[in-house]
Amino acid sequence: MSAVVDEHDDHHHDDHAHGPEKGLLRWIITTNHKDIGTLYLFFALAMFFVGGIMAMIIRAELFEPGMQFVEPKFFNSMTTMHALVMVFGAVMPAFVGLANWMIPMMIGAPDMALPRMNNMSFWVLVAGVLLLASTLFMEGGAPAGGWTLYPPLVLQTGKALPFAVFSVHLLGISSIMGAINIIATIFNMRAPGMTLMKMPLFVWTWLITAFLLIAVMPVFAGAVTMLLTDRFFGTSFFDAAGGGDPVLYQHIFWFFGHPEVYIMILPTFGVASTIIPVFARKPLFGYSSMVYATASIAFLSFIVWAHHMFTVGMPMAGELYFMYATMLIAIPTGVKVFNWTATMWKGAMTFEAPMLFSIAFVVLFTIGGFTGLMMAVAPTDFQYHDTYFIVAHFHYTLVPASVFILMAAGYYWLPKWTGNMYNEKIGQLHFWLSVVSVNILFFPQHFLGLAGMPRRIPDYAVQFADWNMISSIGGFIFGASQLLFLYIVIDTIRGGTGEKVTDEVWEDAHKHGLEWTLPSPPPYHTFTTPPEVIPTEHI
């Protein structure tokens, strides 16, 4: 891949005194926000396929009842590793990649505030994910106790446990460094006139996400450290024999875990709020309410964690508190959904791939939100807990939400990044195949869950056979369709349709964001002098 990009940068090399390094070394030592953004995005795309292969193994095994292809232990490793790879290897790095590429260009800054730390946070991420992947080849196999790493089950992991724990430490360090960099960039590097309440929503949502990361990644690091000392150094944080309590782990984990799921969805909201106005040819409806809603969601994420553990035997008062607090989240989230709808209302809409993915996000994320409300109701949650219903719920909020929006972002900004137009026909095909198959894949899982199929099992009762088969077929189509996206990305970098795009790429996009006032592709260094006019159409 690097060869391709090198070629395209050589083209600009003559114009700039400080061009990129030649060859492979460029990518290792780079401190340029665009290069690091590209690294993050390619790494995330690669991990998306690695995690995807694991998902395909899971769906193949569940295609029919009975044991077909893999050992139960390996199956459990697959569910665990699929989640960890997708969360920490694909979705989070993809958004960090977008942040790296876009935030400086959106706020008129020459680069990220701390370019060297930026490089380090990427390579620490790679080390963390490689360490995690290496556990697959260890004696006793990769962690298989679920991505939540609940003790005492996770303490039965073989040689892999300390490696998984150190991998979480590295991923945490990488995320925290990335988050600090983003906050410093946004606070200190904005162009004159770019006040906080003029920032594009993508920048706002990332600012809030970065604070969430700094607040909760260390808590997770602490929790896994306690697992490590429980196993190897004789502490008893979670060991009942020594006076500890495994339920304590769940509290600490979900204190991290609930903000963590918003770390994956808030930047999603930001990208959707960026794309929808451009293709509806209207300003975003309710800009400031979007900012406040994002902040409210972030705040609420800290006080609802125990809705993940309604069945541990909490007292009535606790169940009620966490139930009502959780339902509160529907209000700011509803504000956002209505704002996107109102933005589209009577807009002169066109339906290019970025817009299609964004509209699908609004609709399908809302389904995920509604099932979330169902599970917020403590008494009904006892039925849904640890079944395929929760699997369907969070996949709706992650796949046709976060992942779709990442695809939308790819289509939306690829022409800006490369200067080439992607193939719209294949993009449309990719969208329609994805949106249909993702529903075939995940919608039946609601039925399976309501009928009582537990999650994280390699075999199941024959009554669940039909819907599992349909779900697997949807999964295979969805998985295969994503190869189209890979093709489009490579094709666009290599020249795409051959059509050279304008600076603003999309009609009137320059009114919506500073990045569209730059040439396509943007030169290696941009906004070395701050821009003079701040677009305000997005407000």
Add this chain to the structure above:
Amino acid sequence: MNEEIKKKNTRLVRKLLLIAVAMFGFGYALVPIYDVLCDITGLNGKVESQAVKEIIYPIDKNREITVEFITSLNEAAPMLFRAETKKLKVHPGEYYTVNFYAENKTNKVMKAQAIPSISPGLAAEYFKKTECFCFTEQTFNAREGRTMPVRFVVNPDLPKQYKTITLAYTFFDNTKPDNTK
């Protein structure tokens, strides 16, 4: 990048790093906070780990509570462990003694700790034990088996809605300091 912005960045990074370090500490602070909260509220079925003095309560002959006894072994600890009484109808305020039998199935000396749990959790504070093998670590010689008593009383203040209390013991093999194989 000019010097002023660099200085601002450094100051901000220091503050943010401080937050991150503080939050790492907060994760650990959750451990005592959790114990204190469970203690204050009596949640979670946490049971007193020390014997209480035998106080004379008024005996409520009109009320009958079913107490169930459950035994289990953690991670296939090499033991036999059973309750000699599975179920007992008791009057609040009256003292009862039930026996449990545990046996070391190995040819080595074994140290084991029994951990009690009571459900419903909110009833735990009304279930008082004056004698229990769970208060201290038990040492079993090779192949040794013995009968161990538990003496308890249900406090008559137990709220009316509780009709059944389940007392569960799990024996943990503590012979090795950690679980690594």
